[in-house]
Amino acid sequence: MAFPSPQTSGRRRAAYGFALAATFAAAFAGVQSTALAAADTPAYPCTTLRVVSPYPPGGTTDILARIVAPGLSKRLGVPVIVDNRGGASSNIGTEFVGRAKGDGCTALLGNNTGIVINRSLYKLKLDPTRALAPVGEVASVPLVLYVNTALPASNVGQLVDLVKASPGKYSYASGGSGSPQHLAGELLKLERHLDLIHVPYRGQGPALSDVLAGQVPIAFETTTALAPQLKSGRVRPLATTGAKRARALPDLPTMQEAGFPGFVIENWYGLFVPAETPAPLVQRLSDDLNAVLGEPDVAAKLAEMGSGDVRGTPAQFRAFIGKELPYWESLVKRSGATVD
Template identity: 45%
Template structure:
């Protein structure tokens, strides 16, 4: 597993092209109502991020952006809906690494998101954290690995769904350290976290922002994070890189997508608008609390984000092939 950004990092911030962007933003937007599809249930990271962006985009575009949660099949249902929508700029998707570049390797999809969607801008990127049930008799990552090696097959792990980045990352860890643990897929991160807390499953990977409150409350123990640097919200937890495992540098990325035939001029306008919105102090602070970090896409237009998505494709295909993950 090569060092990657599986990325929720605040991108979208280019002020360099602001002159043209402001001129475009002031013109009437072609849609009176924009449907912003979140392919997951309300309350998760994707939903929260989309709703963060809406007020600023409403004001900037002088339109009404409405979030629509279209959950199911690990994000594939909502993703397919946007893939098949009109290319008029009136339907957006809050996509992430799972439903854009992972699922295509594991599911038989009616619409390949890489082919049927056009990247607009990265919205954020957040590292993952390996966490365990509070009563598991380990305090460190090394103790955790030793425990699983001594008890092959005794402990199971949770994920928010088959084919998720969480599952692939765990399966890669199993291969790397010679572990045996059964995969228990859930319908979202919330139920997975609750079953780790309850002790029905022993451990899981999750975004740092989602698990940090449970760590602070003593409900679970965090053993390691996958960021290139220590987490903003779990600063006492070592990174996998610090522990001598640089293959596990990974962040889960999120971005805005539109149907593939949407005109480039309109996509450029949305890209500039999103970058303007994310510059606001309120959103910068909100993203920091979500453990979002700046990335090299901060000053990039939509073409750079499109290249980034293309760069992710072979990595995730290779990881799916190496782990042999099958949809449960």
């Protein structure tokens, strides 16, 4: 805004003064309106919201939890703490939240492993689809088939030939039995009749660390967790598992393009609370989560990870999970995957 010069006429100075006063009045009215809106929103009924990540730090679930936590804290008006409770392919953290009080103070940043896949592999102490209430989906990202740079394979075909030439010699890592990364490896074995050993870890972070160290040469990982290593050239990507090429890796072929028709696997993630959580609280969390996911900086981070806009209502997320159950049950049976 241009300020008037000392030569400005009295009339113009007066007009300017009235305009300035009107501007301040409008701004004050806006502040009052915002304050009233905030006053209309009831205080969140917890001093802290604990978001459990059922994996160790470093994996995609943990990364996503820490991306949404600051925004949720700001909107809810309470601290949001990410609590890593890894182990048993996410079953420990998932069960912890499933048994927690439904008071809105404890939530789970879960994924398809703990919510729908493990039901076909483990004798669970509780059924996540019954013990947990869906709040909203957070992200959905493809996997990347990658290898340690010491492995002499630059594409999927070369990798298959290498493994076939030495049955039982090579292994692949995953963040735990039943994870999409595990099932992707089993599907690779099934499609090409490969003798490839599965090495499960307590999370994708430790699995990635051992591939980087050369302890295990092959793995599948999300574009999210693998991004830093891809940029630094510490691993060699061979293909992605999405239905189309990943936005972050446009030059990398999909598994379908590499000669594996129908090989499409994506990892999805969402926020959950104990099933007995009152519906108004679930809706409050859903609304605030959607608002956070729509913030430009958060949306940009999710896009970099390869996730599109997955915002929706709790009912829509529940219906989506219902459709996912038979898909993953079928994949477990078809691949012959077992708990190692």
